[in-house]
Amino acid sequence: MHLFVLISLLDLSNILVFPVDGSHWINMKVLLEELHARGHNLTVIRASTSWYIPEESPMYSSITINMTEDERFEDFFDEFLREQMRVWSYNGGSAISHFKITNLIETLLDSKYDLVLTDPAIAPGVLLARYLKLPVVLNVRWIPSGEGHLAIAPTPASYIPAPGSGLTDNMTFLQRTKNLFFYGIILFQQRFIVGPHYDVVCQKYFEGECDIISVLQEADIWLFRSDFVFDFPRPTMPNIVYIGGFQCSPAEPLPKLIISIILLQE
Ligand SMILES: *[C@@H]1O[C@H](CO)[C@@H](O)[C@H](O)[C@H]1NC(C)=O
Ligand SMILES: *[C@@H]1O[C@H](CO)[C@@H](O)[C@H](O)[C@H]1NC(C)=O
Numbered sequence: 616m617h618l619f620v621l622i623s624l625l626d627l628s629n630i631l632v633f634p635v636d637g638s639h640w641i642n643m644k645v646l647l648e649e650l651h652a653r654g655h656n657l658t659v660i661r662a663s664t665s666w667y668i669p670e671e672s673p674m675y676s677s678i679t680i681n682m683t684e685d686e687r688f689e690d691f692f693d694e695f696l697r698e699q700m701r702v703w704s705y706n707g708g709s710a711i712s713h714f715k716i717t718n719l720i721e722t723l724l725d726s727k728y729d730l731v732l733t734d735p736a737i738a739p740g741v742l743l744a745r746y747l748k749l750p751v752v753l754n755v756r757w758i759p760s761g762e763g764h765l766a767i768a769p770t771p772a773s774y775i776p777a778p779g780s781g782l783t784d785n786m787t788f789l790q791r792t793k794n795l796f797f798y799g800i801i802l803f804q805q806r807f808i809v810g811p812h813y814d815v816v817c818q819k820y821f822e823g824e825c826d827i828i829s830v831l832q833e834a835d836i837w838l839f840r841s842d843f844v845f846d847f848p849r850p851t852m853p854n855i856v857y858i859g860g861f862q863c864s865p866a867e868p869l870p871k872l873i874i875s876i877i878l879l880q881e
């Protein structure tokens with residue numbers, strides 16, 4: 616499956632993108648610019664209440680989910696997967712642009728996407744991909760309850776500091792106890808606060824047992840926004856590709872004026 620995803624990335628492909636709004640969009644946009652430059656067809660799913668994701672773009676066609684300002688994220692998942700979902704608008708010259716209102720899921724099935732590219736910080740994208748039975752590429756650092764590695768790689772609490780704990784990989788006994796406490800909070804959130812929302816969607820739309828972690832574990836490639844330059848050593852998995860720093864422009868020498876100012880200050 617991983618090989619298949621890589622091959623279809625080399626070919627020209629039809630990619631369904633389910634981004635997360637806000638600062639996460641900045642990261643996704645960088646990937647989309649590259650994919651667009653290489654000739655891939657992109658379709659971006661966005662909410663009508665989106666802050667930053669434009670409806671019209673030369674890079675992609677968009678599918679706008681009509682939402683009112685006071686609808687919450689949980690409503691969004693449910694709203695999204697419900698079969699009466701309507702496509703509010705398409706644009707960007709996509710083959711399906713003549714539809715104004717149609718059944719979204721049917722349209723998505725008809726569109727023959729090769730894969731879903733999504734940021735799983737909130738994760739409706741992975742649920743949708745499972746529903747459409749499409750391979751998944753994640754652009755990830757965070758999952759709904761914590762850091763991405765927690766879902767797929769072993770995370771020994773004795774030397775992997777929990778996010779937010781402020782600890783390092785060299786901990787005393789007391790610090791390890793504190794670390795366990797932080798992991799406890801993450802597990803608690805996963806089990807009792809965040810998880811149940813996904814469980815409802817899982818029960819409603821998928822056969823057999825599933826929860827958000829098991830759905831995330833099915834993702835084919837994890838493009839991981841981190842780098843061991845600024846992370847402690849830890850176990851990882853072969854389908855994690857570290858892309859930390861991909862948003863940075865290539866380094867260039869400082870202008871002469873700035874160098875003179877720095878030298879003056881010394
Ligand atoms: C989108 O939502 C607004 C506000 O609720 C409503 O007025 C409009 O008719 C909706 N459009 C569609 C296509 O459902
Ligand atoms: C991309 O979209 C165009 C226009 O809808 C279509 O003609 C073309 O076949 C698509 N390419 C791929 C690789 O799906």
Ligand SMILES: *[C@@H]1O[C@H](CO)[C@@H](O)[C@H](O)[C@H]1NC(C)=O
Pocket residue numbers: 785786
């Ligand atoms: C871990 O920290 C202790 C003191 O806090 C220090 O003595 C020890 O050398 C450190 N070990 C490593 C591997 O850095």
